[in-house]
Amino acid sequence: MTTTQHRASSANAEFEQFFAKRSEAAAAYVNGDPAPLDALVPHSGEATFHSPRGDSVSGADAVSTRYRIDAATFASGGRSRFEILQQEVSGDLAFWTGVQVASVRMKDHKEPIEMRIRVTEVFRRTDGHWQLVHRHADTSGA
Numbered sequence: 001m002t003t004t005q006h007r008a009s010s011a012n013a014e015f016e017q018f019f020a021k022r023s024e025a026a027a028a029y030v031n032g033d034p035a036p037l038d039a040l041v042p043h044s045g046e047a048t049f050h051s052p053r054g055d056s057v058s059g060a061d062a063v064s065t066r067y068r069i070d071a072a073t074f075a076s077g078g079r080s081r082f083e084i085l086q087q088e089v090s091g092d093l094a095f096w097t098g099v100q101v102a103s104v105r106m107k108d109h110k111e112p113i114e115m116r117i118r119v120t121e122v123f124r125r126t127d128g129h130w131q132l133v134h135r136h137a138d139t140s141g142a
Contacts, residue, residue, distance in 0.1 A: 015089045018123070018130040019096070023082060030078035030104045034071035038064060042131045050136040052117055060133075077112070078104040082119070092125040100137070115139070 018040075025036035041047060047060040049067070057066045085098040097120040103112045122134035 012089050015094050015123070015130060019087075022121075022132065023080075026080040026082065026100065026102075027078075029067070029071050030074050030080045030102050031076045032071055032074040032107075034068040037067055037071070037132075040130075040132050041067065042126070042133060046133065048134045050138070052137045052139045073106055073108075075105040075107045078102060080104075094123040094125075094130070096121055 021036070022040060025040055028034075028036040041064050042060040043064055045060050047058070047063040049057045049063045051057070051066075051070075057063050080100060080102040082096070083099040083101060084096050087096040088094065098118075100115070100117045100119045102115040102117070104115060105112050116139070118138045118140075120134075120136045121132055123130050124133045125131075
């Protein structure tokens with residue numbers, strides 16, 4: 001294995017560990033707990049979120065605040081998983097695109113709500129740590 005291949009393999013393994021935390025954060029989020037996701041997003045600098053409602057939020061502080069507010073609308077008892085269509089790591093950038101499948105309980109509903117959300121997320125490694133810097137979530141056609 002060349003040095004370049006070893007670095008790429010190491011970066012992929014590091015990203016896989018991060019992405020496992022990202023999946024766990026999604027499960028916590030749909031149960032009303034924003035803390036695991038909050039640990040994976042930047043709190044200063046650039047970030048964007050195109051929400052399933054059709055609006056957009058820009059700036060790391062505004063995005064992290066929005067995630068915390070939105071998580072508070074969920075009650076415990078939800079489930080979430082990712083169906084990955086594409087995923088790639090290249091240097092300090094990575095992405096995945098696919099579908100988030102969830103069964104959620106909203107605080108103002110008695111029955112669970114089934115969701116299929118088309119998702120694209122972009123990650124950037126800064127100071128050796130991966131962060132979620134962009135999420136586009138769309139319910140149309142999912």
